[in-house]
Amino acid sequence: MTEEVKRIATPKGEVLVVAEQILGELQPVTLELLGAGRYLADKLGSQLTCVVMGYNLADMPQRLVASGADVVYVADHPELYTYRTLTYRRVLVDLLESLAVPPHICLLGSTTTGRDLAPRIAAHFETGLTADCTELDVGPYEHKSKVDPSKVGLYEECLYAIRPSFGESLKARILGPWKNPQMATTRPGQMTPLKPDPGRQGKIVPIPVNLKPEDYRLVVAETLREAGKGLKLQEADVIVSGGYGLGSADGFQLMYELAACFSNSAVGASRKVVDLGWVPYEHQVGQTGKTVRPKVYIACGISGAIQHRVGMSKSGLIIAINKDPEAPIFKFAHQGIVGDLYQIVPEMIRQLGKVKSEKEVGTVVSTH
Amino acid sequence: MADPFDIFVLVKQVPDQGSKAGLNPDGTIDRAKAKRMLNPFDRYALQAALHTKKTYGGRVTAISMGPPPAVEVLMEALEHGVDRGVLLSDRRLAASDTLATAYALCKTVQWVGRFDIIFCGLQTTDGDTAQVGPQLAERLGLPQITYCQDFKIDDHRVHAERIIEGGYQKLDSELPVLVTVANSYHPLEYKSFRGAWRVQQLLRNEVEQKKYIQTVDLDVIGADPDRCGLKGSPTIVAATEKVGEIGGNCTMHEGHTASVLVEELLGCSNLKEFVKA
Numbered sequence: 001m002t003e004e005v006k007r008i009a010t011p012k013g014e015v016l017v018v019a020e021q022i023l024g025e026l027q028p029v030t031l032e033l034l035g036a037g038r039y040l041a042d043k044l045g046s047q048l049t050c051v052v053m054g055y056n057l058a059d060m061p062q063r064l065v066a067s068g069a070d071v072v073y074v075a076d077h078p079e080l081y082t083y084r085t086l087t088y089r090r091v092l093v094d095l096l097e098s099l100a101v102p103p104h105i106c107l108l109g110s111t112t113t114g115r116d117l118a119p120r121i122a123a124h125f126e127t128g129l130t131a132d133c134t135e136l137d138v139g140p141y142e143h144k145s146k147v148d149p150s151k152v153g154l155y156e157e158c159l160y161a162i163r164p165s166f167g168e169s170l171k172a173r174i175l176g177p178w179k180n181p182q183m184a185t186t187r188p189g190q191m192t193p194l195k196p197d198p199g200r201q202g203k204i205v206p207i208p209v210n211l212k213p214e215d216y217r218l219v220v221a222e223t224l225r226e227a228g229k230g231l232k233l234q235e236a237d238v239i240v241s242g243g244y245g246l247g248s249a250d251g252f253q254l255m256y257e258l259a260a261c262f263s264n265s266a267v268g269a270s271r272k273v274v275d276l277g278w279v280p281y282e283h284q285v286g287q288t289g290k291t292v293r294p295k296v297y298i299a300c301g302i303s304g305a306i307q308h309r310v311g312m313s314k315s316g317l318i319i320a321i322n323k324d325p326e327a328p329i330f331k332f333a334h335q336g337i338v339g340d341l342y343q344i345v346p347e348m349i350r351q352l353g354k355v356k357s358e359k360e361v362g363t364v365v366s367t368h
Numbered sequence: 369m370a371d372p373f374d375i376f377v378l379v380k381q382v383p384d385q386g387s388k389a390g391l392n393p394d395g396t397i398d399r400a401k402a403k404r405m406l407n408p409f410d411r412y413a414l415q416a417a418l419h420t421k422k423t424y425g426g427r428v429t430a431i432s433m434g435p436p437p438a439v440e441v442l443m444e445a446l447e448h449g450v451d452r453g454v455l456l457s458d459r460r461l462a463a464s465d466t467l468a469t470a471y472a473l474c475k476t477v478q479w480v481g482r483f484d485i486i487f488c489g490l491q492t493t494d495g496d497t498a499q500v501g502p503q504l505a506e507r508l509g510l511p512q513i514t515y516c517q518d519f520k521i522d523d524h525r526v527h528a529e530r531i532i533e534g535g536y537q538k539l540d541s542e543l544p545v546l547v548t549v550a551n552s553y554h555p556l557e558y559k560s561f562r563g564a565w566r567v568q569q570l571l572r573n574e575v576e577q578k579k580y581i582q583t584v585d586l587d588v589i590g591a592d593p594d595r596c597g598l599k600g601s602p603t604i605v606a607a608t609e610k611v612g613e614i615g616g617n618c619t620m621h622e623g624h625t626a627s628v629l630v631e632e633l634l635g636c637s638n639l640k641e642f643v644k645a
């Protein structure tokens with residue numbers, strides 16, 4: 001005879017997205033999270049809420065409503081102008097404690113901010129947190145392991161936090177249905193934002209800011225965003241990426257030359273060459289680097305390991321140059337050239353240079 | 369001069385990426401099958417700890433949690449010039465997630481004693497979460513500086529540079545503080561001659577070894593076993609799936625001269641559109 005499975009349902013809380021802004025600039029990952037959060041909330045039949053912290057936030061709460069939030073909690077306070085671990089932590093902890101029912105799900109971006117803040121919140125509430133997800137869903141889960149008998153049963157609405165897992169080409173589905181909020185951070189560039197609808201109705205709720213003396217142990221003197229100079233990998237239309245096939249650090253000179261042929265371009269790299277010190281970390285694309293989605297991604301001497309692929313596979317046009325026809329990158333590139341990059345890339349630069357001068361001539365003609 | 373600093377650095381032994389580290393049916397890593405190495409990110413934390421000692425004076429304690437072979441990474445840390453190591457090893461820790469790990473490490477840190485600064489790696493290559501550092505800071509009630517790529521200490525404050533998207537922050541914090549070190553920080557220097565020599569001596573003499581490396585379990589540090597391992601972990605890996613081969617419709621260009629190959633590429637893609645005028 002089979003035993004009746006114990007059904008376990010937690011009180012249905014909201015789906016809460018923690019918004020992120022840097023110097024008053026709403027970060028794209030927040031809109032992506034609202035897109036994912038909207039899907040989860042609709043499936044659960046609960047509300048999508050969003051909390052935004054900052055100073056002089058102006059129409060930002062309204063924009064969050066337009067992008068999918070039903071309720072926006074707003075902490076607008078001079079002390080919150082720039083992100084600081086302890087002050088933001090305080091406001092968020094206070095908010096979560098003030099809710100009658102804890103959120104069912106709480107989401108942040110896997111950004112330097114989200115990865116700084118989310119673990120503190122999860123540790124404070126002793127709840128589960130899955131890092132760097134690439135997919136999110138909700139669904140049932142039956143826990144059978146008897147290690148902890150109190151946990152056995154069928155959980156109807158748990159967060160499926162899905163992320164690439166160690167080494168091999170595996171994806172892991174991670175669950176923590178025992179306690180709410182079930183938390184996750186998602187990798188920028190992975191979730192799809194909704195089309196903003198300025199007509200959308202939502203509630204905007206100011207929340208209190210009560211900082212304590214110990215929250216001031218950490219101060220931010222300056223936040224610098226290097227306009228122009230900074231590497232804008234995530235905003236570039238064309239990324240030229242170099243891997244171990246370049247043979248040495250000097251090879252990156254060629255990557256810069258190729259990148260210079262395009263407008264709004266940047267140079268990326270695989271982890272192997274970053275670890276070797278050929279280029280700084282901020283160039284790294286992939287699981288432990290940046291996720292990018294340029295219109296064109298040109299991979300030169302990169303084998304296409306899963307950890308690299310997850311960071312760039314959504315690029316519009318992927319061109320791979322590799323001398324090994326069996327390289328995994330040819331399994332997912334759109335255009336592949338089998339050959340020595342030291343012959344191919346200079347030739348590309350030459351032919352693209354011709355295109356450039358044709359374009360210039362074109363411009364001159366059109367002004368007449 | 370001020371009191372010498374007590375510097376802690378947290379290092380973890382991870383399966384070597386190059387080796388075939390299998391996953392168990394329950395989604396945890398089969399550590400027995402895998403070759404082992406020091407988590408590459410922790411090399412930067414180690415460098416930060418040793419730099420702090422060299423510049424400001426003090427003593428470095430390396431702390432690790434893991435099965436008995438993890439003592440190897442403490443040995444490696446000693447070779448680089450760390451003063452002593454503490455290994456938390458206990459079967460009841462198996463299958464700990466980050467929250468349970470941070471709990472166990474918190475109890476270990478408190479057992480070891482007073483500290484001014486704790487360095488962690490940014491993340492591990494197996495867990496790959498970057499969560500343990502901040503979760504430990506939360507449990508210890510500390511301020512934290514994550515993604516730290518440079519720092520100096522004066523007047524008992526840490527002045528640090530922290531990477532953010534498209535830039536960086538300059539911040540400073542009171543001590544004690546927990547710092548996670550980015551891999552844009554200075555790479556780990558070579559093993560010190562003295563350190564390497566000492567470890568050679570230690571390997572020959574178990575009594576001597578115990579002076580430099582202490583191995584403790586949950587009972588020694590007074591940790592609650594129910595908050596460790598599978599039982600103390602709010603998350604589980606419910607399923608893993610192979611990521612299918614995607615695409616497979618790559619247009620291949622091969623077997624011609626470079627100039628023909630590039631012409632082909634430009635002919636069948638819209639690459640030209642992106643050329644700077």
Ligand SMILES: Cc1cc2nc3c(=O)[nH]c(=O)nc-3n(C[C@H](O)[C@H](O)[C@H](O)COP(=O)(O)OP(=O)(O)OC[C@H]3O[C@@H](n4cnc5c(N)ncnc54)[C@H](O)[C@@H]3O)c2cc1C
Pocket residue numbers: 166167242243244245246269270271272273284285286287288289290300301302303304305306307308311321322323324327339340341342385492493494496
């Ligand atoms: C937890 C974890 C996280 C990771 N995170 C990342 C990450 O974020 N990003 C990342 O990139 N990797 C990451 N990796 C590493 C990843 O698994 C690979 O090791 C790495 O991407 C390989 O880099 P590569 O392609 O440059 O080097 P290789 O794999 O060595 O490939 C070099 C390629 O160049 C080709 N080649 C050689 N010479 C030439 C030539 N003259 N012309 C043309 N082609 C040539 C070769 O055929 C080869 O395919 C991670 C690994 C782990 C375990």
Ligand SMILES: Nc1ncnc2c1ncn2[C@@H]1O[C@H](COP(=O)(O)O)[C@@H](O)[C@H]1O
Pocket residue numbers: 378379380381407409410413431432433434466469487488489490491492493495496497498499500501
């Ligand atoms: N078992 C462990 N023993 C010692 N330090 C650890 C352990 N797990 C994680 N850490 C520290 O926490 C950092 C982040 O780990 P993770 O959250 O697993 O990515 C690592 O770089 C280590 O400094």
